[in-house]
Amino acid sequence: MQFQHNVHTIAPSFWSFAYEVRIEGRTLECRIRPGQHYDLVEAYSRAPHIEFLNCESPDQFKEFVTRWGPLLISDEQWANRRAIAQIDDYRNYRNLFLAISGLADACRGRKDRRESLVDYFRAEAGMLRAGHGREELQELSYLDRIDPSTANSAGKRDPIEWVRSASDAEVLRVLIGLFEDWVRPPNPWGLRVYPRRRRLEIKPCFELYSLWDGLRWMLWFDEWNRFPPTTCPECRKVFRPSSHHKQKFCSWPCAHRATNRKWRRKDLRSKKRRPRKGKSDGN
Numbered sequence: 436m437q438f439q440h441n442v443h444t445i446a447p448s449f450w451s452f453a454y455e456v457r458i459e460g461r462t463l464e465c466r467i468r469p470g471q472h473y474d475l476v477e478a479y480s481r482a483p484h485i486e487f488l489n490c491e492s493p494d495q496f497k498e499f500v501t502r503w504g505p506l507l508i509s510d511e512q513w514a515n516r517r518a519i520a521q522i523d524d525y526r527n528y529r530n531l532f533l534a535i536s537g538l539a540d541a542c543r544g545r546k547d548r549r550e551s552l553v554d555y556f557r558a559e560a561g562m563l564r565a566g567h568g569r570e571e572l573q574e575l576s577y578l579d580r581i582d583p584s585t586a587n588s589a590g591k592r593d594p595i596e597w598v599r600s601a602s603d604a605e606v607l608r609v610l611i612g613l614f615e616d617w618v619r620p621p622n623p624w625g626l627r628v629y630p631r632r633r634r635l636e637i638k639p640c641f642e643l644y645s646l647w648d649g650l651r652w653m654l655w656f657d658e659w660n661r662f663p664p665t666t667c668p669e670c671r672k673v674f675r676p677s678s679h680h681k682q683k684f685c686s687w688p689c690a691h692r693a694t695n696r697k698w699r700r701k702d703l704r705s706k707k708r709r710p711r712k713g714k715s716d717g718n
């Protein structure tokens with residue numbers, strides 16, 4: 436799976452549906468039909484980015500591709516109308532996407548800053564191991580951000596080691612820089628006019644050349660709408676709160692489980708503190 440911005444025959448922000456999606460050993464294969472596509476901007480309301488953040492098993496990736504098409508399509512795959520990628524590639528992209536979302540959580544104070552950077556560099560190392568080059572990682576890999584003077588020299592250190600020993604100010608600088616680089620506002624933007632029976636419909640559009648572009652744009656749009664994804668502290672599932680009201684847990688069962696546990700702990704503490712009957716009554 437290649438990290439490229441291809442300008443295919445379909446309009447920017449449109450992406451192809453997949454069919455005949457199947458897992459063959461460690462690869463995920465599907466066919467693409469040029470005439471069948473959807474608008475990534477419109478797909479936002481159905482939250483494919485949240486779905487991707489929650490993908491873990493090969494079957495979940497398969498379901499995701501069945502619904503939203505392949506993450507990327509190279510020119511060659513486009514010409515053959517067939518997209519093939521390793522399941523591990525999907526997992527690497529998902530880990531990277533989760534790590535990018537984790538950087539946002541750290542900026543918001545919902546996650547430890549160092550921990551978010553360790554997760555990010557682990558995800559980036561996974562991408563590099565899978566053969567995605569520096570240029571594919573927006574030329575951000577490893578120490579470019581941490582210490583540009585050592586980027587091309589042998590003095591490179593393991594970024595995870597660096598995170599553990601860097602000062603708070605350094606951690607903050609790298610955290611902000613990395614996050615801003617991954618979720619830049621899409622450019623260019625514009626409006627498109629569609630004929631709808633007797634009238635015309637005006638719709639905003641953005642140039643998104645792949646589903647991967649679209650997913651990152653959705654993270655940006657979540658912030659714009661003040662609806663950032665949240666990780667449920669109980670089951671670790673990522674969800675988008677259903678209203679602007681603060682929602683900590685993904686579902687009622689998770690909230691219920693956490694409240695029950697809290698109540699049980701409180702109860703236990705108060706039992707421990709309560710003086711035993713008899714001893715205090717004796718006088």
Ligand SMILES: [Zn+2]
Nearest residue numbers: 667670685689
């Ligand atoms: Zn939950």
